[in-house]
Amino acid sequence: MGVEIVGLGKCLPEKVVTNDDISDLVDTDHTWIIERTGIEQRHVATVETGVDLACGAGEEALRGIDRDSIGLVLVATVTPDAMVPVTSAQVKRRLGLENAVAFDINAACSGFMYGLWNAEALMKNGAMPGSNTMEIKRALVIGVERLSRITNWEERSSCILFGDGAGAAVLENRPGSSGILATYLKNYDDERGVLTCGKEYHKIPFWQDEIQPQHLALRGKAVFKFAVNSIEEVTMAALEKAGLTLDDIDWFVPHQANGRIMIAAAQRLNQPIEKFQISINKSANVSSASIPMALYDLSKTGKMEKGDKIAVMGFGGGLSAAAAIIEW
Known part of the structure; x- marks a missing residue:
């Protein structure tokens, strides 16, 4: 099935x-x-x-x-x-x-x-x-x-x-x-707090908690390193589960976090950047929405054909990462 x-x-x-x-x-x-x-x-x-x-x-x-x-x-x-x-x-x-x-x-x-x-x-x-x-x-x-x-x-x-x-x-x-051929997920402990966002609650008279600002905070260099490393790890693991290699993939659709990250990931995977869907220029980083938005953008280019194999890769806070291999 x-x-x-x-x-x-x-x-x-x-x-x-x-x-x-x-x-x-x-x-x-x-x-x-x-x-x-x-x-x-x-x-x-x-x-x-x-x-x-x-x-x-x-x-x-x-x-x-x-x-x-x-x-x-x-x-x-x-x-x-x-x-x-x-x-x-x-x-x-x-x-x-x-x-x-x-x-x-x-x-x-x-x-x-x-x-x-x-x-x-x-x-x-x-x-x-x-x-x-x-x-x-x-x-x-x-x-x-x-x-x-x-x-x-x-x-x-x-x-x-x-x-x-x-x-x-x-x-x-x-x-x-065929459809989804393989999926691989992994969580990494964010021991250094490289990507965080607090939660503001109404203060109550019994609290001794410190107020947590509800703002996204990230350590850019650490996030960059994690992103490139995790993309490679989860993509290769998903490919192994699917019985495929990088050269079998027609299109890569990564989380649209930063243009530099996608370029570095393409270099790490030794794949041409032309195989990567890049949508960040017009919509920036939209967290959990970025991958389905980028998939949509790729579908609208008319470049994808029946039977094409697509690697979809995400990474984010937690720290977390995941990849799926999909036959279109």
Whole structure:
């Protein structure tokens, strides 16, 4: 039994924030940002909620698909609109996915990859408790972020990196097909705190906790080293599970964290950068949304053909990393 991607969607906020706009906030300029990140602009939600973005991407991914056949809605996010109800439950309700079980996960920038892995496993192992169907025929997996809400807009090295948006994929059980050939995930202990974000809670009279600022914080050089090393490790492990080599891969779709990271990863894997989907220039780093958004962008180029093999790679806080090999 194969689990294939049969629909993709993407949704971006209307407001575009250029590098020149960023230079009005901190001491930087367009050239400095481009040279260090490859980012030209990012989208920032001003009126759109996270649920709005998730549903926009989901609507597009579901185009032409029977909504009653969706048995699972899984949303990966680090920036939910609310703690309860979870984002997936709100998406399920708004999109009218009556037969679906819904839950959220948080694996930082690896979130979509962990969601893909969860969905595939559940689809291959039969019915979910509470599902009205005998098995999960189709699943909707979404990555959505409003990173602008946890970005420190006074910190030059980090505020240039992040944006908002959503990407979605519909997975389908197709007996006899290939689809997802192999997946490999790994967690690494972040002993030095190279990538963190605190959580602000209302203070209560009994607390002795220190206040944690709810801002993304990263140690750039350490993140760069981890990203390049982990991309190589999880990609090679996934390829080994699939019985393939790097030269069998037609397209690489990495997490869009930084243009320099993708160039370094291509060099480490000894693969031409032309085989890498690069979308960061127009949308920046959108954490768990970046991979499905980049997959969507690649699909719209018309370059992918039936039977192409794609390596999809994510890495992020935790620390976490994952790769999947997919036959299109």
